[in-house]
Amino acid sequence: MSQTMTKGANAPEMTRHDFEDFLYMEAALLDEWRLNEWLALFTDDARYMVPSTDCTDASTPANSLFYIADDRFRLGERVLRLNKKTAHAEWPRSKTRHTVHNVRIRSVEGNVYAVTCNFVTYRTKNDVTNTYIGHHEYKIVVGAQGPKIQEKRSVLDLDSIRALGKISIII
Amino acid sequence: MEKQSTNSRSQYVIDDGNSGLFKVARKSFVDDAVLADERQRIFERCWLYLGHESELAKPGDFVTRVISGRNLIFNRDRGGAVNAFYNTCTHRGAMVCREAKGNAKVFQCFYHGWAFSDEGRLIDQPGKEAYCEGFNDNGSSNLARLERLENYRGLYFLNFDRNAVPLDAYLGGVKEYIDLVMDQAETGMEIAGGTQQYAIDANWKLLCENSIDGYHGGVTHATYMDYLANTVGSMTNSGLGGGGRQLGGGHAVIEYSAPWGRPVAQHVPAWGEDGKQDIVAIMARLTRNFGEERARRIALMNRNILIFPNLVLNDIMAITLRAFYPIAPDRMHVNAWALAPREETPAMRERRLFNFLEFLGPGGFATPDDVEALEMCQRGYKNMHAVAWNDISKGMNREQPGTTDELQMRAFWRQWNSLMTAKEATE
Numbered sequence: 001m002s003q004t005m006t007k008g009a010n011a012p013e014m015t016r017h018d019f020e021d022f023l024y025m026e027a028a029l030l031d032e033w034r035l036n037e038w039l040a041l042f043t044d045d046a047r048y049m050v051p052s053t054d055c056t057d058a059s060t061p062a063n064s065l066f067y068i069a070d071d072r073f074r075l076g077e078r079v080l081r082l083n084k085k086t087a088h089a090e091w092p093r094s095k096t097r098h099t100v101h102n103v104r105i106r107s108v109e110g111n112v113y114a115v116t117c118n119f120v121t122y123r124t125k126n127d128v129t130n131t132y133i134g135h136h137e138y139k140i141v142v143g144a145q146g147p148k149i150q151e152k153r154s155v156l157d158l159d160s161i162r163a164l165g166k167i168s169i170i171i
Numbered sequence: 172m173e174k175q176s177t178n179s180r181s182q183y184v185i186d187d188g189n190s191g192l193f194k195v196a197r198k199s200f201v202d203d204a205v206l207a208d209e210r211q212r213i214f215e216r217c218w219l220y221l222g223h224e225s226e227l228a229k230p231g232d233f234v235t236r237v238i239s240g241r242n243l244i245f246n247r248d249r250g251g252a253v254n255a256f257y258n259t260c261t262h263r264g265a266m267v268c269r270e271a272k273g274n275a276k277v278f279q280c281f282y283h284g285w286a287f288s289d290e291g292r293l294i295d296q297p298g299k300e301a302y303c304e305g306f307n308d309n310g311s312s313n314l315a316r317l318e319r320l321e322n323y324r325g326l327y328f329l330n331f332d333r334n335a336v337p338l339d340a341y342l343g344g345v346k347e348y349i350d351l352v353m354d355q356a357e358t359g360m361e362i363a364g365g366t367q368q369y370a371i372d373a374n375w376k377l378l379c380e381n382s383i384d385g386y387h388g389g390v391t392h393a394t395y396m397d398y399l400a401n402t403v404g405s406m407t408n409s410g411l412g413g414g415g416r417q418l419g420g421g422h423a424v425i426e427y428s429a430p431w432g433r434p435v436a437q438h439v440p441a442w443g444e445d446g447k448q449d450i451v452a453i454m455a456r457l458t459r460n461f462g463e464e465r466a467r468r469i470a471l472m473n474r475n476i477l478i479f480p481n482l483v484l485n486d487i488m489a490i491t492l493r494a495f496y497p498i499a500p501d502r503m504h505v506n507a508w509a510l511a512p513r514e515e516t517p518a519m520r521e522r523r524l525f526n527f528l529e530f531l532g533p534g535g536f537a538t539p540d541d542v543e544a545l546e547m548c549q550r551g552y553k554n555m556h557a558v559a560w561n562d563i564s565k566g567m568n569r570e571q572p573g574t575t576d577e578l579q580m581r582a583f584w585r586q587w588n589s590l591m592t593a594k595e596a597t598e
Contacts (some may be wrong), residue, residue: 162369
């Protein structure tokens with residue numbers, strides 16, 4: 001992918017190192033089930049998406065069946081749900097370990113950075129460990145209060161999710 | 172007491188209409204021998220869903236699919252005919268098609284290069300001169316075709332038993348409900364892009380039960396109900412009211428009103444004025460085509476339909492087709508699709524898919540909890556030596572069981588039991 005770099009006049013300079021720190025923090029919040037703090041990393045118009053494994057880059061939640069396609073309201077409801085004991089799939093809570101690597105800044109437009117990284121997320125519950133493999137595509141807005149996630153698209157590099165069963169955690 | 176009761180007892184099912192008791196033996200979910208028998212008596216004999224006509228829109232279109240453990244090619248050939256073939260080279264066995272979907276005039280095996288037309292005919296073999304004249308005159312080296320492939324309203328089913336009754340007769344009483352779903356489209360239904368392909372570590376019959384189970388909703392899906400209550404304008408004041416029906420042949424349904432929005436056609440305020448205009452136009456068309464009473468039933472009622480043995484057609488806040496297959500007594504594979512009218516506006520399609528994901532699928536607010544419940548049932552059956560029977564008696568004391576009763580599950584089990592205990596005809 002060619003890089004486009006058209007920084008806005010007032011956009012703070014962000015390096016790959018800065019985004020690595022940011023994404024490591026996001027991963028830690030998820031692993032520690034600090035979901036309210038995790039949600040605070042997102043903008044008010046944010047979207048979180050996990051396409052089905054037969055989707056393409058051109059697929060959108062408007063034209064294709066995804067696994068997850070949350071607007072900011074539903075993402076907040078997802079967090080509310082996961083914080084409850086009545087979210088049976090995640091109670092007792094699973095243990096997760098989110099790892100991110102190969103972090104790259106792909107383009108910058110104004111103060112919006114397109115950042116991608118690879119991920120492996122492990123989830124263990126009922127003595128079964130599932131391995132979620134893929135890459136995240138972020139749009140991250142950098143403002144006075146630091147970076148905020150405007151879009152997170154988690155693309156599974158799998159042919160199906162038969163080995164995972166379900167996506168009851170945030171990956 | 173329940174008029175549909177068979178008043179019978181087998182090693183698997185106790186159906187006692189007089190006492191209002193219905194019990195299913197837990198060994199039905201765990202035994203390898205039961206699964207082997209199911210493959211013989213059910214999956215080899217019943218009509219199984221293969222795919223939807225919209226997946227083969229153009230000549231040459233194909234999809235590959237695993238149905239009851241068999242690797243199959245489902246395609247539309249240049250002449251427009253729809254076919255199903257066993258995906259195996261007649262030479263040495265390799266799968267001749269290794270892609271999930273595409274468009275092909277020829278399926279060429281990559282092992283030695285045998286090539287088959289989209290009608291399954293063997294059209295080329297490298298080194299042809301080394302084969303005797305008339306090598307394939309009897310057609311035995313053509314791709315093997317599924318002889319029984321039939322379609323009802325765009326749904327293609329196959330049968331591994333060439334002597335099976337016609338699909339139309341097999342579907343029988345469930346056609347009324349398939350029609351209520353398909354009639355929502357003016358120009359036909361289509362599969363919206365994207366397939367959910369997941370797995371559950373539980374017996375396949377637990378998903379038959381769960382997909383038409385109105386009893387578990389309030390408890391299992393408490394967080395979904397919380398979510399609905401938190402949304403602004405995503406509900407009407409329609410209550411949950413309706414009933415379950417046994418449709419014959421193991422097919423069953425619950426039909427009911429519900430508060431959520433339906434793309435065809437129950438408006439909710441969150442869809443705004445544009446959405447309202449769409450819904451008004453759809454209602455007008457349905458009324459024109461079917462009269463007011465049927466139009467209202469199509470548009471405002473919800474249906475969870477089980478097409479025996481393993482296809483679910485749920486017409487709720489969106490429409491899902493869900494087919495599932497046993498892999499082992501304690502594991503199933505599930506394929507799920509979203510079905511939608513072709514003529515639907517882009518805005519309504521977006522609402523439909525948004526609706527779908529709030530409840531349905533392995534990343535939704537409800538299905539993951541169903542999966543957990545089914546898997547916990549399967550683990551609970553480890554105790555079957557102490558607790559050997561499940562109870563499915565709810566509503567047996569009623570003239571017309573409601574949606575939270577279990578008549579529709581008993582309908583499934585009565586047919587399952589009848590096939591599993593029938594005296595085998597001698598060959």
